[in-house]
Amino acid sequence: GTSSDSGSSGDSGGVDKVKVGVIPIIDVAPIYLGQQKGFFKNRNIELTMESGQGGAAIVPGVVSGQFQFGFSNFTSLMIAQTKNVPIKTVAAGVASTGEQGKDFGAVVVTKDSPIKTAADLVGKKVSVNTLKNIGDTVTRESVRKAGGDGANVNFVEMPFPNMQAALEKGDVDAAWVVEPQLSTIKAAGGREVASTFVDAADDLTVAAYFTSTKLLADDADLVKRFTEAVNESLAYADANPEEVRTVLSTYTKIDAALGAKLVLPKWPTQINEPSVQTLAKLGEGDGIFSGTPDLEKLLP
Amino acid sequence: MLPRLGLVDDRYLPPTSRIAAALADETGNPQFWASLGDTLVAWALGLAIAVGAGVLAGIVIGSIPVLRNLTASTVEFLRPIPSVALIPLAVLLYGTDIGSTLMLVCYAAFWQVFVQVLYGVADVDPVAYETARSFRFSAWARIRHVLWPTALPYVFTGVRLAASVALVLAITAELVIGAPGLGKEIAVAQASEAVPTMYALIVVTGILGVLINLLARTGERRLLAWHQSVRGEVAT
Amino acid sequence: MKRVLYVVALPAVLFGAWFVLSDNSESFYSPPLRDILTAFGDTWSADRLRADVVPSLLRLFAGYLLAAVIGVALGVAIGLNRRLRATVEPVLEFFRAIPPPVLVPVIMLFAGIGDGMKVIVIVFGCIWPILLNTVEGVRAVDSVVLDTARAYGVTGPARLTKVILPSAGPQIAAGLRQALSIAIILMVISEMFAASNGLGFTIVQFQRSFAIPEMWSGIILLGLLGFVLSLLFRLAEQRALRWYEGLRAAQRQG
């Protein structure tokens, strides 16, 4: 086998079995949609999705060859890269909409909170899903852009689903959330104070699909076919938001009413390199990386 | 006991009726049954392995003082290492299939049984043990007829502890790693803001626990009719 | 001397084997022990210990002690009363089967995100072995012993402290001991949520940032912590159960 004992290759009838580690959230809707539409089958790829909680769980799977591909946000990928984890991105994952107030991730506060702008977050408690990751970086940048001291924000870690309660109980002053929680909170009267992905960089590419350098060396053709299929899926998803909303119900438990209101992200097929560079610089400035991420090595 | 959950009602802690409705919904969902099956398989398999290994190791190590002394420090070192901290290792070895869940379940449940058996073996009545020795029981017979019955109540406690720890770990592993099973469903529900569904699934795990305990208690009443703790309840 | 040898012999061998076997390890996730040990020295400076290990330990102790008190008290009540046992047991089993990580969000609703929440998580997880063992231990008190106590009017608190608890002591100790390591595990789990310091938090942070040798060093530290705590526990146990150890040892040593 080229990459692992349990998975890929084994050209049984020319079809490659491929496992992809994903986080079961909106961001990966295109790949599910693409699977439905047969974009992968067309390229002789039999796709199985395996879910994992965040990059920390998916990266090891990809490196060890349990998954052939994975999905992770760029900050996590860059952290891994600075530790010389042998991975490389193969396709764009998801990107910010680029529109203030209409993005899929934001910092929110309660209706009657004294916090009006991002600058007011200075010295306050803000919840993020993972400390020292993309959440704090982009929030700090929003604060800086609004004229505050970005270094002086206190982050607390908690799972997204808990943020609304914590916010309303006053455990935290603000919450950095993504969809579907963002819509839920807003519907309950929450107020958005910063569209963090938009503030961080123009058309920020938030996440990407990646693989191990080993697979890339061993089976470049498979990687190429996978990239093509993903790109086709991304394009299709971007063009057909209604189908995206439908496919959500197949792998998440988001109910139809909520699904219809969600702000969908953008799914460009190109990784926006300058935006990733900006993200890298921001992360470095905030001391998230132990070195400078080598984007040459990470990006395709 | 379900109404108790409904006492504090909020959007985050929905009333029982909505949880029940979500539960009913889930029972109509084949995906749910598949997940339940996956979880139960991982649980049963992991538990069986852990109990087997725990009892064996407990009796061997517990009845041989030298071994007991030699391993004590290592056991204490390994025991508190959270199974959760082993997740990377598990993923590395088994990816996200049932294998990783199984490994974590075994690891966590093993200690529960093992420690109980150690204490059980230490509890053998010296007079009973000497009786067996004086009749020149073979080592095996001493274990079979004296050590084992004495340790049995402890084993039962161990198994009951292990059964729920195994369930807890099966679900946690699925939750964190994303291996197929109830835990994964909970994670998905959680991430999807499907709060009643999440609670419905949690309730299912609770009910599983109750059933498992019932099973253990029945077995105990059967096998421990002679024991002080059961004796008192059977006799006048 | 011999005892020290017993304590260190096997760990020394195992660590030695690990060191040798892992020396040429290329695997990203299982680096050579040499690197891990280097990382251990670099990582766990006095400052780090104060900032991360001390708060963890405080939460651990608080949770463990609370669990011990509640577990033994409840266990005695349940063990002594058959009817109570019949009614309460299913409820307890229900909660026992719910994984603490799933419960964390629920607990957060009541207890917020501070230390209180973490202590509750620890209590919730490690109370079970104590409770179960206490129940079983209390149920198994020798009938002649109970009769004697009754006949001599040893009732009320004295019955509890002088008869029931000592008699169930060995089994309660088994439960307390198991709970100790579970408490450590839950300390880590609780620090995975809404924490900003602590040993568990640090380890998870290392894991997420792919600082693998550091993560392993954290796991080793956890092991060491568990070992030291269990040593302390053993000392306490030996004091409290002197009669029992003597009883069993005296007739076994020959």
Place this chain on the structure above:
Amino acid sequence: MLEVKGLRKVYRSGSREVEALRDLTFTVDNGDMVCLVGPSGCGKTTLLRCISGLLDPTGGDVRVNGKAVDGPPPGMAVVFQEYGRSLFPWMSVRDNVELPLKQKKVARSRRRELVDEALDAVGLTGTESAYPWQLSGGMQQRVAIARAVAYEPQTLLMDEPFAAVDAQTRADLEDLVRSLWKRLNVTILFVTHDIDESVYLGQRVVMLSSSPTVVQDELIIDLPAERDQLHTRADPRFVELRTRVYEQIQLAKKAAR
């Protein structure tokens, strides 16, 4: 006054059913010393446990000073046949003897005195700090006796209390019980399987039949109140009485066969 009326006890467990006591009626006046003899397994221990309120009878009545027994009556001490298991292994000999006194709220200094006296009386001075399981069988039994003696009970139930001690100690203990009885005017019900002992000790001997158990016979021991090991046992009346008891027990056993 101790009244046992129509006492019946059936042990039930699963399918096994044992009628340990069928119909027992007798009384013991306050300050009496009554010995109870009967074949092994006839229900003596069961009877004692019913009287001490540790076991609920299946039928019939037990009254102590006119009050129906439904739990251990105050001022009653019991020496159990299973002496080994009735001592608390987690307490030293001293603590074992002292605990009931503490429960009775006896002052510390008096407690000390009582414990020391009792241990001395049973010949166990010097073992105060040992644990019960460090003692020989006979010594354990004497600890159990010392515990009852130190308690200064109004009613004392003893279930084969001298089974594990040697002949000489046994004689000493018999005299101890008699002197205690006289000094404190205790009501004593004494189970034994030693016929000589029952005659030597008692004012009256109650003989039980073998299972299903009833009172086979009662015998007043009309020996002088002042007894001593040498002369009393040599007394022809003593020999006569013991033969009577012996015959009755023979009869009881025969009936059963």
Place this chain on the structure above:
Amino acid sequence: MLEVKGLRKVYRSGSREVEALRDLTFTVDNGDMVCLVGPSGCGKTTLLRCISGLLDPTGGDVRVNGKAVDGPPPGMAVVFQEYGRSLFPWMSVRDNVELPLKQKKVARSRRRELVDEALDAVGLTGTESAYPWQLSGGMQQRVAIARAVAYEPQTLLMDEPFAAVDAQTRADLEDLVRSLWKRLNVTILFVTHDIDESVYLGQRVVMLSSSPTVVQDELIIDLPAERDQLHTRADPRFVELRTRVYEQIQLAKKAAR
């Protein structure tokens, strides 16, 4: 042949140190029946446990048929003083008696026979399926005896085996032991605190002093081999011998005081 030479046993636990046996020397020939008497706590149980290889002596030698004992020798059965705890509570009476036979690999049918015989001999027919804790004290003790009897040992050690049974049963059991001894030519070492019993049963009585323990005296019982409860006990020689033993024990106790 059973040889005990210079046997010494000191119990140490923490700061407490008890010299249970100081210096014991005696032998029991094959096929002999020797009774052991001595004051309570003098070390009889300790001695038996050393002989049966369950306890390592502090000094001296125990040999069975010329072989130093370092574990229970084959063909030896022990009846423990703590009969209650020596029965396995998780097994029925039948299983308790049968298990050692299984261990000895006795065939099933023969096992059945032996168990039934033994239980019948101790008067326990009908309780086969009961658990030990459902029996009276005396019945439990008889189960322990039945277990040893059914085992058909070459050497039999008995530690106050009749302490908990009534006089009549005791007499029956005494005769049972004697007939067993004669029939199977067993070597028996019999601990008792009943002086009459020791004289009635033994070919020889070994008297131990009280602690620190040595052999105080040995006495050959020159009564006819055919003994029965009525005549033997009435024999003037019997009375003479029992008085001898009694005096020696008195002496032993006095020396200790």
